[in-house]
Amino acid sequence: MGTLQHIQHQIVGLNELIKANNDRIAGLEKATENTDDTGLKTLFAEYIDQSKANVNELKDYIHVLGGEPADGTTLAGKLSNTWTDVKSVFGTPDRHSVLAGVESGEDVIKAGYRKALDDKELIWEDDKVVALLTGQLDALKTAHDSVKALRDATVNS
Numbered sequence: 001m002g003t004l005q006h007i008q009h010q011i012v013g014l015n016e017l018i019k020a021n022n023d024r025i026a027g028l029e030k031a032t033e034n035t036d037d038t039g040l041k042t043l044f045a046e047y048i049d050q051s052k053a054n055v056n057e058l059k060d061y062i063h064v065l066g067g068e069p070a071d072g073t074t075l076a077g078k079l080s081n082t083w084t085d086v087k088s089v090f091g092t093p094d095r096h097s098v099l100a101g102v103e104s105g106e107d108v109i110k111a112g113y114r115k116a117l118d119d120k121e122l123i124w125e126d127d128k129v130v131a132l133l134t135g136q137l138d139a140l141k142t143a144h145d146s147v148k149a150l151r152d153a154t155v156n157s
Helices: 003-033 038-064 074-091 095-118 127-156
Strands: none
Touching: 003 038, 003 095, 003 127, 038 095, 038 127, 095 127
16 A cells, blocks of 8 residues: 555544544433433533544544545444434433443444554554554543443442
């Protein structure tokens, strides 16, 4: 793969992560709408801000590469949020179901970052992109673990 193809591959891969973060933002906004728990609303707002910061960092790096950052979400994210809307029509979700939905979304975004970091062409000879993605993934793992612990605590209470 030539240098231009490599850069284009990086831009495409980073744009997929922008869309994944946008999916996360949309999912967290839905979860916020589906709960009256102020603690969860505060936590979800923090994670929305985290993903917005991730998007800004990814966009900045895409600009450095000479590319055009993506907007929007993925089809899978749209389908997931539609399913959340359908479920909420049939009743107000309880704390456990809201947290279970968010935890599922956290699993998806972590998997997207792992896939990107496993993509040797995306990270090839680019320590900056590796550091960027690793740092974002570490923060996402922490968020996931917090949501999972809260979800698990609802089962035991």
